[in-house]
Amino acid sequence: MRPTRSLTALAAVAALAVTTACGSTGSSGGKNSDGTFTPPKQSAPKKLGKTEGKVNLIAWAGYAEDGSNDPKTDWVTPFEKKTGCQVNTKTAGTSDEMVNLMKTGEYDAVSASGDASLRLIASGDAAPVNTDLVPNYKNIFDSLKQRKWNSVGGVSYGIPHGRGANLLMYRKDKVKPAPDSWGSVFEKDSKYKGKITAYDSPIYIADAALYLMKTKPELGIKDPYALDQKQFDAAVALLKQQNANVGEYWSDYLKEISAFKSGDSVLGTTWQVIANTAQAEKAPVEAVLPKEGSTGWSDTWMVSSKAKNPNCAYKWLDWIVSPKTNAQVAEYFGEAPANELSCKETAEKSHCTTYHAADEDYWKRVHFWTTPIPQCVDGRKNAKCVPYAKWVQAWTSIKG
Amino acid sequence: MTDTAPAAGLGRRLAGTLHRRPRLRLSLLLSAPLFWLIVAYLGSLAALFLSAFWTTDAFTSNVVKSWNLDNFVTVLSESVYRDVALRSVGVAVAVTLIDICLAFPIAFYTARVARPRHRPLLVVAVLTPLWASYLVKAYAWRLILSEGGLADWVFGPFGTEGPGYGLAAVITVLSYLWLPYMILPIHAGLEQLPGNLLDASADLGARTWRTFTSVVMPMVFPSIAAGSVFTFSLSLGDYIAVQIVGGKTQLIGNLVYSNITLDLPLAAALGTVPVAVIVLYLLAVRRSGALNSL
Numbered sequence: 001m002r003p004t005r006s007l008t009a010l011a012a013v014a015a016l017a018v019t020t021a022c023g024s025t026g027s028s029g030g031k032n033s034d035g036t037f038t039p040p041k042q043s044a045p046k047k048l049g050k051t052e053g054k055v056n057l058i059a060w061a062g063y064a065e066d067g068s069n070d071p072k073t074d075w076v077t078p079f080e081k082k083t084g085c086q087v088n089t090k091t092a093g094t095s096d097e098m099v100n101l102m103k104t105g106e107y108d109a110v111s112a113s114g115d116a117s118l119r120l121i122a123s124g125d126a127a128p129v130n131t132d133l134v135p136n137y138k139n140i141f142d143s144l145k146q147r148k149w150n151s152v153g154g155v156s157y158g159i160p161h162g163r164g165a166n167l168l169m170y171r172k173d174k175v176k177p178a179p180d181s182w183g184s185v186f187e188k189d190s191k192y193k194g195k196i197t198a199y200d201s202p203i204y205i206a207d208a209a210l211y212l213m214k215t216k217p218e219l220g221i222k223d224p225y226a227l228d229q230k231q232f233d234a235a236v237a238l239l240k241q242q243n244a245n246v247g248e249y250w251s252d253y254l255k256e257i258s259a260f261k262s263g264d265s266v267l268g269t270t271w272q273v274i275a276n277t278a279q280a281e282k283a284p285v286e287a288v289l290p291k292e293g294s295t296g297w298s299d300t301w302m303v304s305s306k307a308k309n310p311n312c313a314y315k316w317l318d319w320i321v322s323p324k325t326n327a328q329v330a331e332y333f334g335e336a337p338a339n340e341l342s343c344k345e346t347a348e349k350s351h352c353t354t355y356h357a358a359d360e361d362y363w364k365r366v367h368f369w370t371t372p373i374p375q376c377v378d379g380r381k382n383a384k385c386v387p388y389a390k391w392v393q394a395w396t397s398i399k400g
Numbered sequence: 401m402t403d404t405a406p407a408a409g410l411g412r413r414l415a416g417t418l419h420r421r422p423r424l425r426l427s428l429l430l431s432a433p434l435f436w437l438i439v440a441y442l443g444s445l446a447a448l449f450l451s452a453f454w455t456t457d458a459f460t461s462n463v464v465k466s467w468n469l470d471n472f473v474t475v476l477s478e479s480v481y482r483d484v485a486l487r488s489v490g491v492a493v494a495v496t497l498i499d500i501c502l503a504f505p506i507a508f509y510t511a512r513v514a515r516p517r518h519r520p521l522l523v524v525a526v527l528t529p530l531w532a533s534y535l536v537k538a539y540a541w542r543l544i545l546s547e548g549g550l551a552d553w554v555f556g557p558f559g560t561e562g563p564g565y566g567l568a569a570v571i572t573v574l575s576y577l578w579l580p581y582m583i584l585p586i587h588a589g590l591e592q593l594p595g596n597l598l599d600a601s602a603d604l605g606a607r608t609w610r611t612f613t614s615v616v617m618p619m620v621f622p623s624i625a626a627g628s629v630f631t632f633s634l635s636l637g638d639y640i641a642v643q644i645v646g647g648k649t650q651l652i653g654n655l656v657y658s659n660i661t662l663d664l665p666l667a668a669a670l671g672t673v674p675v676a677v678i679v680l681y682l683l684a685v686r687r688s689g690a691l692n693s694l
Contacts, residue, residue, distance in 0.1 A: 096661045099662070247647055263546075263548065371459070388459070389662075392662055400484075
């Protein structure tokens with residue numbers, strides 16, 4: 001048996017060599033006592049150089065349209081013509097997928113939501129952004145600048161893209177009466193058992209927490225992303241109860257469209273862009289903002305610290321928040337634009353009013369995705385909150 | 401022609417050396433496949449196994465290389481992982497049994513009943529589904545099983561409807577996907593079955609059932625075991641068909657897939673579960689002697 005043993009030894013050595021060669025970096029920002037953290041030291045570029053001829057993006061569906069889904073919806077081709085930067089887009093379905101894709105170092109920029117952006121900053125995967133190199137930054141709503149999900153210690157880590165709410169979608173022909181509350185997806189004895197759908201990501205726990213915030217005030221939930229153990233357990237219990245009625249969970253937006261078209265799903269969470277696409281494909285669906293308010297997103301275009309095409313990435317950042325393009329994206333995706341000049345550029349003149357682009361009171365009802373951390377972000381000093389890693393584990397057990 | 405002479409001389413010397421040293425010859429022959437086996441194949445498995453002992457930063461999801469057994473403790477102690485592992489093994493067993501039941505009659509026909517001239521064509525016909533992409537077939541099943549789809553239409557007259565998306569759909573689709581891998585080995589086994597054994601059995605007065613259990617089954621069992629290795633291991637590792645037709649069902653592959661983005665070490669620990677199950681399965685198959693005749 002001699003050769004076998006030496007083979008095993010050889011295999012072990014080879015394995016060690018492989019793992020040390022491609023092991024991930026363990027460096028991450030240290031956390032301060034007050035709950036904030038110090039990101040790894042990096043600096044933003046002082047000026048831009050020559051464009052590289054291409055840029056690799058990670059984006060939400062509908063954020064980088066090149067006309068392949070709808071010939072009329074195309075803001076990538078004009079960008080390519082203008083800058084000579086060829087755009088390669090990778091569409092991601094969840095924030096977790098974005099975080100992971102950014103770790104590969106293969107991408108130059110990402111449209112990160114609030115539950116991904118801080119993680120990217122803390123891990124050093126996203127670099128600080130010099131906003132002076134993005135001329136259109138000056139016209140972005142002040143309420144979106146320097147927020148806790150796109151900057152740390154006064155340093156910007158990205159350019160705000162737009163914001164919107166997660167909506168409740170239903171089949172008009174199957175769901176009667178029309179729902180106006182998240183209760184319709186959470187109630188125990190739903191008559192739509194097996195036809196309810198939910199977003200397949202741990203961050204969906206916040207949707208349950210938001211519903212409990214309005215319906216069970218005794219739990220004392222103030223922020224769906226700052227849940228102590230008792231509040232968290234209540235939200236998880238609600239989702240386990242919901243699981244019995246869920247037909248399938250979605251993170252692939254195309255799968256959700258097909259499920260609503262065929263009637264396999266008739267009720268559940270959605271994004272405006274999904275509702276728009278499904279309606280364009282003649283599915284009888286409607287999307288509403290329920291009375292409890294909603295979770296939502298505020299997205300930020302960030303540049304990778306390992307970007308191979310940083311100059312093209314900066315050109316893209318400027319392009320995507322330029323008045324015309326930002327208006328196109330906002331209308332297509334169904335969200336409020338980040339650039340205030342975009343409101344004059346939308347095809348539907350009332351778009352900014354419909355989506356409450358400048359309505360700060362409205363945005364107080366929408367709870368933007370944030371990464372849950374052990375320190376309670378709702379301001380409680382004596383409580384300990386459940387961190388995101390535990391949300392991930394709980395999500396697995398909710399699905400069973 | 402003078403300039404080729406030294407090259408030819410070198411070639412001859414090399415050939416001579418190789419002829420005199422059989423070990424050198426062997427190592428040259430095997431170095432490429434062995435490199436592949438050790439570095440790419442076993443190496444990646446070992447790297448996976450090693451990373452299962454690490455942990456991740458809860459906030460940034462970066463891998464932290466501190467050795468511990470936490471991930472294995474989690475996998476073994478949390479009831480959800482146990483349930484999912486058992487469900488996955490159950491699916492793999494069900495798919496294997498269904499495929500055996502479906503494959504045996506088909507293989508019997510293609511190997512013994514059909515005209516010898518037609519047999520190669522039938523084997524090709526069995527193989528044709530393998531030419532289509534896995535995804536195409538899985539999405540075709542998504543359409544078949546969807547609301548108002550083919551399954552509902554077929555079951556409609558019986559006052560019921562199709563299974564919809566879920567565990568039953570997963571078992572159906574996986575049984576369909578892996579059926580050729582079961583038919584082929586059984587076909588080969590039945591083809592090699594000497595006809596005179598069947599005649600002898602009949603001469604000794606055995607009826608059909610007795611011949612089947614005492615002559616055919618013992619001879620074909622190794623082939624069934626070989627086919628079951630394919631269907632069992634392919635089902636155990638599958639996560640794509642589950643995502644497409646499984647509804648909310650989670651199998652072990654889905655847990656690995658969903659954790660690999662955020663918690664690579666936990667995903668690696670989960671990934672060792674099917675490896676362990678399959679190794680145990682292979683040992684059991686080997687004990688039965690089925691691998692000797694392959």
